[in-house]
Amino acid sequence: MDYRAFEKACDYIDSQRKKGVDVSAAEVSNFMYYSLGHLNAIFKYFCNESLGKFIKNRKLDDGGVELFVKGTPINIVANRVGYDPGSFTKAFKAEHNMLPQKIKNVKRGKNMSKVIAIGFSFGGAGTSTLALITGALLADQGNKVLIIDASLVSSISYVLACKPEERTILMDNLDSEEVSDTVKFGLLGALIDQEPEKHIISFSPNFHLLPNDGYLGFNLPRIYYDKSLRMRIEHDSFKQIIEKLKSDYNYIIIDTHYLGLSEISDMVIKSSDRIVIPLHARAYLLSKVERALELIEEKGLKRSNVIGVFRRDFDIDESDLEVENKVRSQFGEFLSKSFLPYNESARKAVCGYDELMEEVKNRRIPVEYCCLISEFC
Incomplete structure (x- = not known):
């Protein structure tokens, strides 16, 4: 299976997300000059989900990471990633087995090690x-x-x-x-x-x-x-x-x-x-x-x-x-x-300090890590 195509498609999706652009599966297909069916097969192989679901979950992940890192209110986060608060909560719970309200900013005060x-x-x-x-x-x-x-x-x-x-x-x-x-x-x-x-x-x-x-x-x-x-x-x-x-x-x-x-x-x-x-x-x-x-x-x-x-x-x-x-x-x-x-983000994160911080700063770390940290911190 073509890993380079998968990586190129992910990079394109991420670049559009940074610009605040909602990209569709069809737009990714046009950019890649691949049929939608072929791209779906590639994404199914590498991340066990279709391209469309991958894009949808990327939005949920963006919201979850923002909740974790910044502690932004859920209604603002939901609106930013294209959901109303109720739909965002329902979709996030279905995907990650955790209510977004449970994801928390775990910054600790002085002398609270x-x-x-x-x-x-x-x-x-x-x-x-x-x-x-x-x-x-x-x-x-x-x-x-x-x-x-x-x-x-x-x-x-x-x-x-x-x-x-x-x-x-x-x-x-x-x-x-x-x-x-x-x-x-x-x-x-x-x-x-x-x-x-x-x-x-x-x-x-x-x-x-x-x-x-x-x-x-x-x-x-x-x-x-x-x-x-x-x-x-x-x-x-x-x-x-x-x-x-x-x-x-x-x-x-x-x-x-x-x-x-x-x-x-x-x-x-x-x-x-x-x-x-x-x-x-x-x-x-x-x-x-x-x-x-x-x-x-x-x-x-x-x-x-x-x-x-x-x-x-x-x-x-x-x-x-x-x-x-x-x-x-x-x-x-x-x-x-x-x-x-x-996945690819997790692999990149352990290639060195600069690579690790780049994945964190660009919010590419899988939101599941934020969910887990919220549980044990």
Whole structure:
């Protein structure tokens, strides 16, 4: 299927939306020199909906994102995207399983920090994508946000392209020469010296990162076999870092890794107010979800403070939906009604900081992310 045609059509629709022009499926067809039937087939393949429905939902998404980012009254938003308030509410609820009134601006006041961990799933569910987009959207609302990269593969640190010259060089006094040559900055350094502010990288006044230097991720088990390091990382080191940083941020978003693989995941749970677990139908069994919830409860966080959300790719099929329904039937109270579409906007958002902020500023982030953030913030 012609992906370039799909991308070109989306760009045209977005360009017209920016100008305030209501574009129709027929106009897109004329612009592309494609038959409407062929374009419908392309859109059905890549986003599981016709071109006409895609355009209609783009308007709803515009309205939802504006509600989230600016807190604009619903009647004004509805009128702006071509609906009366009642029709907008009905259409939005039908598409996103959430009343638009539930989407809220979640800007927090001074000294009202909230710590949210995203992860504890089993790979391929978009944990880092959700953490990045959540942080960017919250920062766009005017919140001061810190993302902590505590994942196994340092995804966010690599996506945001942390350059060596931007890293604070610390920790010259480690006993282990092998480790002191490797560890120069980041979360592991903060765990040891308990001075996290020295390791934080600022991308904008409201968007900061405590990166992962790679050692913490790929070589994490070695930390606990290295006696000199283990002596420097107390069991409550992570919580101490969080407590030091809370007064400086409205939101602290932690991108973390699988439960049970290290003490770091235990530390993250004990330091968090809420936990979000992204799920993917092709990678999950009911037993895995149950085990994740049990482990979180064992560490002292109530299940009511945990929310799960399914990621949906554009090629979702009946077997994927069947898995979702099985999980929902057993863990309905734990799962969000929203889902996370992993579409072109989501992919572009995790290509780098500039790309991420461009998607946010141009309101191209799927509104489902706004719905989900409204639930757990």
